[in-house]
Amino acid sequence: MRQRHNRLTVVKELIKSNRIDNQDTLLEMLKTEGYSVTQATLSRDLKMLKVGKISDGWSGYYYALPDNDLISESEKSYIQDVRRGILSIEFSGNFGVIKTRPGHANSVGIALDVLALPEILGTLAGDDTIFVILREGMNKEDLQDSFKTRIPEIEE
């Protein structure tokens, strides 16, 4: 059952080296690679890989990996900064207040800026407190989800 990770790698490879324009085709390819799943699962895989569908410049579309596919080393270190410094987050309406260990607000704030979470419009750091301005339409839960995915565990 726990074959998703391997499969994602294969999907990534297939997308990188072929012009694929629909999920059924990709399903076939996966099958010949030994991964037999349904379209539903594949759809979820593609979302997980952040795969986009872009024009081939003429009349068709094909799947493509995001430019920024891998987590860079520097990004990893920023994630570490966040994990080292952060103590708590609380919200009030469109704003959040992050408490950090003393002196860590700045490094956490910079890290958050660099990570460019889609929910965050901007941050303002003091010594042990960061003021977070959420983007319009985003809420506390959105940001917490984002945190959960981007910060705690680093894949690969």
Add this chain to the structure above:
Amino acid sequence: MRQRHNRLTVVKELIKSNRIDNQDTLLEMLKTEGYSVTQATLSRDLKMLKVGKISDGWSGYYYALPDNDLISESEKSYIQDVRRGILSIEFSGNFGVIKTRPGHANSVGIALDVLALPEILGTLAGDDTIFVILREGMNKEDLQDSFKTRIPEIEE
């Protein structure tokens, strides 16, 4: 009948300056711009514009123009500077005051100079404040429009 060309221009603008993730939303926007068409037509328009649908980096997808239609990389980074730094704009007559995050006024000011918005005659940056002088004949609304188009995702 011959309104496709104009409509395509509007569609392009809308896509460039908003995060749109489905055609119905875009249809609504088009309607408020005075273009009343069906989803079928819009689908054809998007194909004609070679619009792609790409990941926003986390859980969503949005429409995007192909690379060669996009602004240059360097311009992007200046736009990022503005987005990262700017907090608010207020006007008084021919002058505007932009508040930025501390220490960001300079980078925002430089970015505004480089972007060379036609409404701006000149800027003067302190630490967290920028003084903007509008060109004669231009007003607050002109600049806000320009901002909206050139620097997506600033929610006033």
Add this chain to the structure above:
DNA sequence: GCATGAATTGGATATTTATGCGCTATATAC
């Protein structure tokens, strides 16, 4: 005038993709 053809569109429908729900396997806590 009329015939012809290309371009554009909407309605209906086909195709493609996303997701709610429930099941199972594995992990975690007690």
Add this chain to the structure above:
DNA sequence: GTATATAGCGCATAAATATCCAATTCATGC
């Protein structure tokens, strides 16, 4: 051990997007 949680998945179906076909408009040639 048992209870509880959670990830991963398929099925069925919803939602989103593309396309077939017929109708309309405008241009052009006769």
